[in-house]
Amino acid sequence: MTGLQLSREQLLKAYRLMRMIRVFEDRVSAEMASGDIPGNTHLYAGQEASAVGICLHLRESDRIASTHRGHGHCIAKGCDVDGMMAEIFGKETGICRGKGGSMHIADLSKGMLGANGIVGGAPPIACGAALTSQILGRNDVSVAFTGDGGINQGTTAESMNLAQVWKLPVIFAVEDNGFGEATASSFVVAGEITKRAEALGMAFAKVDGVDFFAVHEAAGEAVERARRGEGPTLLHIETPRYYGHFSGDPDNYRTAEEKAAMRRDRDCLVRFRRRVDEAKLLGSDELDKVDAEVQAAIDHAVKAARAAAQPALSTLTTDVYVRY
Amino acid sequence: MAQKSFRQALNEALNHEMRRDPNVIVLGEDVAGGSGASGQKDAWGGAFGVTKGLLGAYGPARVRDTPISESAFVGAAAGAAMTGLRPVVEIMFVDFLGVCFDQIFNQAAKFRYMFGGKAVTPLVIRATYGAGTRSASQHSQALYPIFTHVPGLKVVIPSSPYDAKGLLIQAIRDNDPVIFLENKVLYDTVGEVPDGAYTVPFGEAHIVREGGDATIVAIGRMVHFAREAAETLAAEGIDCTVLDPRTTSPLDEDTIIEMTEETGRVVIVDEANPRCGMAADISSIIAENAFGALKAPIMKVTAPHTPVPYAPNLEAAYIPDAKRIADAVRKAVAFQRS
Numbered sequence: 263m264t265g266l267q268l269s270r271e272q273l274l275k276a277y278r279l280m281r282m283i284r285v286f287e288d289r290v291s292a293e294m295a296s297g298d299i300p301g302n303t304h305l306y307a308g309q310e311a312s313a314v315g316i317c318l319h320l321r322e323s324d325r326i327a328s329t330h331r332g333h334g335h336c337i338a339k340g341c342d343v344d345g346m347m348a349e350i351f352g353k354e355t356g357i358c359r360g361k362g363g364s365m366h367i368a369d370l371s372k373g374m375l376g377a378n379g380i381v382g383g384a385p386p387i388a389c390g391a392a393l394t395s396q397i398l399g400r401n402d403v404s405v406a407f408t409g410d411g412g413i414n415q416g417t418t419a420e421s422m423n424l425a426q427v428w429k430l431p432v433i434f435a436v437e438d439n440g441f442g443e444a445t446a447s448s449f450v451v452a453g454e455i456t457k458r459a460e461a462l463g464m465a466f467a468k469v470d471g472v473d474f475f476a477v478h479e480a481a482g483e484a485v486e487r488a489r490r491g492e493g494p495t496l497l498h499i500e501t502p503r504y505y506g507h508f509s510g511d512p513d514n515y516r517t518a519e520e521k522a523a524m525r526r527d528r529d530c531l532v533r534f535r536r537r538v539d540e541a542k543l544l545g546s547d548e549l550d551k552v553d554a555e556v557q558a559a560i561d562h563a564v565k566a567a568r569a570a571a572q573p574a575l576s577t578l579t580t581d582v583y584v585r586y
Numbered sequence: 587m588a589q590k591s592f593r594q595a596l597n598e599a600l601n602h603e604m605r606r607d608p609n610v611i612v613l614g615e616d617v618a619g620g621s622g623a624s625g626q627k628d629a630w631g632g633a634f635g636v637t638k639g640l641l642g643a644y645g646p647a648r649v650r651d652t653p654i655s656e657s658a659f660v661g662a663a664a665g666a667a668m669t670g671l672r673p674v675v676e677i678m679f680v681d682f683l684g685v686c687f688d689q690i691f692n693q694a695a696k697f698r699y700m701f702g703g704k705a706v707t708p709l710v711i712r713a714t715y716g717a718g719t720r721s722a723s724q725h726s727q728a729l730y731p732i733f734t735h736v737p738g739l740k741v742v743i744p745s746s747p748y749d750a751k752g753l754l755i756q757a758i759r760d761n762d763p764v765i766f767l768e769n770k771v772l773y774d775t776v777g778e779v780p781d782g783a784y785t786v787p788f789g790e791a792h793i794v795r796e797g798g799d800a801t802i803v804a805i806g807r808m809v810h811f812a813r814e815a816a817e818t819l820a821a822e823g824i825d826c827t828v829l830d831p832r833t834t835s836p837l838d839e840d841t842i843i844e845m846t847e848e849t850g851r852v853v854i855v856d857e858a859n860p861r862c863g864m865a866a867d868i869s870s871i872i873a874e875n876a877f878g879a880l881k882a883p884i885m886k887v888t889a890p891h892t893p894v895p896y897a898p899n900l901e902a903a904y905i906p907d908a909k910r911i912a913d914a915v916r917k918a919v920a921f922q923r924s
Contacts, residue, residue, distance in 0.1 A: 325669060327665065356702070357702070358700060358701050358702035358704070359702035359703065360702075361699055361700055361701075361702050362700040362701055362702065366696075366700040366701065368697075368700075368701040368704070368705070369704075370668065370669075370701070370704055370705055371704075375665065375668065375669070376697070376700075376701065378693075379692070380688055380692050380693070382688075383661075383688065383689075383692065383693060385658075385661075386657060386658050386659075386660070386661020386662050386664070386665060386689055386693075387661055387662070387664060387665035387668075387689075387693060388665060389658065389661070389662040389665060390661065390662035390663060390664055390665020390666035390667070390668070390669065390673075391665045391666065391668075391669045393662055393665070393666045393671070394665075394666045394669040394670050394671050395669075396647075397611060397647055397648065397666075397671060398609075398670065398671070404665075416657055417657045417658065417661060417688070417689070420653070420655035420657050420658035421657075421658045421661070421662070423653055423655065423658070424652070424653060424655065424658040424659060424662060427653065428650075580703065581698050581699050581702065581703030582698065582699050582737045582738055583698070583738065583740070583762050584698065584706055584760075584761040584762050585760075585761070585762075586789070586836050
């Protein structure tokens with residue numbers, strides 16, 4: 263297994279990022295219940311191996327464009343966790359000064375072009391970032407994260423065609439958690455998702471999204487293909503969604519047994535720990551230490567977000583235009 | 587100064603900016619046009635010939651024919667703009683922006699605000715608008731009020747070749763998304779256009795002519811009809827100011843209010859549909875800020891609230907003309923408070 267040839271530092275980084283996403287999302291879920299987080303969140307817990315398996319290959323100058331379920335992608339791409347938490351709380355210290363919220367977190371300096379409140383919103387934007395790279399000769403790649411819901415949007419189909427005819431350095435990462443909102447993909451997704459790439463002559467792979475190493479390996483090939491100028495790749499990543507579609511979703515379209523089995527048998531963190539333990543690459547004590555550090559970091563983020571001021575009302579009308 | 591067509595003025599603007607700044611690219615359907623066909627080079631230069639010659643000068647990487655899929659390439663242009671390029675997208679007819687509203691309204695227009703001021707999106711979307719070519723409902727609309735309504739977008743509607751060049755150069759240098767609308771009936775009109783690069787600032791109305799009896803505010807092609815009406819009225823002893831806002835976002839409210847205060851009578855001419863349109867909007871600005879100066883009700887001359895019809899007689903009746911404008915001014919001048 264090639265992934266197991268990662269350095270100890272890379273393995274620790276991968277684990278830390280996945281754990282950070284999990285603890286962040288579980289905590290956001292808990293804090294939502296307190297009523298202090300405005301609006302809505304769409305949690306990524308369960309899907310960590312996908313974001314991290316892909317983003318570990320990316321440089322800061324590479325770009326990603328994300329989905330409603332964007333917190334995991336942000337963390338994997340290196341966004342500041344304190345700033346993210348403050349943003350979700352709607353505070354002035356938020357990464358978007360409290361103007362974006364959970365669905366629009368972005369940090370362009372980290373190559374994170376935004377979570378997106380529109381299903382299918384990201385693929386054209388990622389193609390644009392890839393176009394910039396291609397025209398300026400930068401050798402950067404971009405990743406369009408989308409879901410099994412987004413795969414049915416015209417924007418995704420159009421962007422895949424555009425990327426293939428222009429040989430753009432872009433990866434379409436389709437995170438298939440089996441549900442577009444509350445509707446199972448079996449009701450609304452026709453055929454095999456990978457066939458949509460095949461029809462365009464685009465490279466593709468189907469990957470078990472619970473297995474960090476499988477995602478990492480497939481993403482590595484896709485990133486290298488893009489950097490070599492050989493064009494786009496579609497990755498169909500099957501991954502579990504631990505929570506409902508949004509924070510108040512009763513999630514009663516899945517049985518309790520299904521959900522319990524999903525958490526028991528398809529947990530990327532458990533799988534990762536087992537694999538590195540069997541291969542004697544990282545010890546439990548090291549990983550437990552990471553867990554404790556992550557927990558402290560999230561505690562700090564929540565505390566700081568709670569303590570932060572609301573944005574000044576004077577900022578209501580700023581930053582619409584560069585100049586008017 | 588050289589006489590040049592509206593089309594040529596736009597072409598010169600693109601040429602100046604592509605030469606000056608290697609980050610400027612042109613995307614759209616047929617902007618090269620047939621360039622990949624055997625022996626063909628730069629066959630079309632866009633459906634209206636505005637981008638002719640650019641492919642030869644700047645090559646296929648920077649002058650790109652796209653698939654007919656506006657969501658993908660308008661969205662890609664937005665993504666390219668936020669990552670370092672300055673794309674100029676050509677959309678054949680503004681009507682087609684309907685298929686990619688999301689990428690304009692929810693993405694490009696919002697990046698700066700929702701990302702806390704940290705994004706710039708130097709994107710220009712050029713599109714033709716307007717009735718008068720017997721192209722009917724899906725190729726003739728004047729949709730600028732829709733874009734004007736959306737915060738984050740700037741909207742430019744030039745009426746002369748001089749303004750077309752200066753405003754397009756300004757648009758390309760601007761760091762916000764700009765919807766740049768060209769009335770296709772005006773492409774062959776000519777006017778004085780300097781050879782060099784120059785800019786016309788946004789948000790500064792052009793006072794086309796001055797007269798003390800009434801103010802006609804007219805947008806895009808309507809400026810020509812307004813001038814014609816003003817000449818007819820001058821022969822009758824009614825002197826009109828004609829004001830061309832040139833951009834509807836930002837809108838030069840100050841000059842509109844100032845001219846209202848000078849003449850006390852206002853006629854607003856707008857090729858778009860009347861409900862929630864520019865005429866309604868400008869009317870409300872005047873009513874709110876210069877009510878005391880008004881000597882007559884504000885008159886609006888607009889298209890009817892219908893799609894654009896096909897039959898030549900119906901289409902001619904659809905578009906506001908000099909006669910309707912002159913009639914509205916006469917009515918305003920004749921108005922007596924009871």
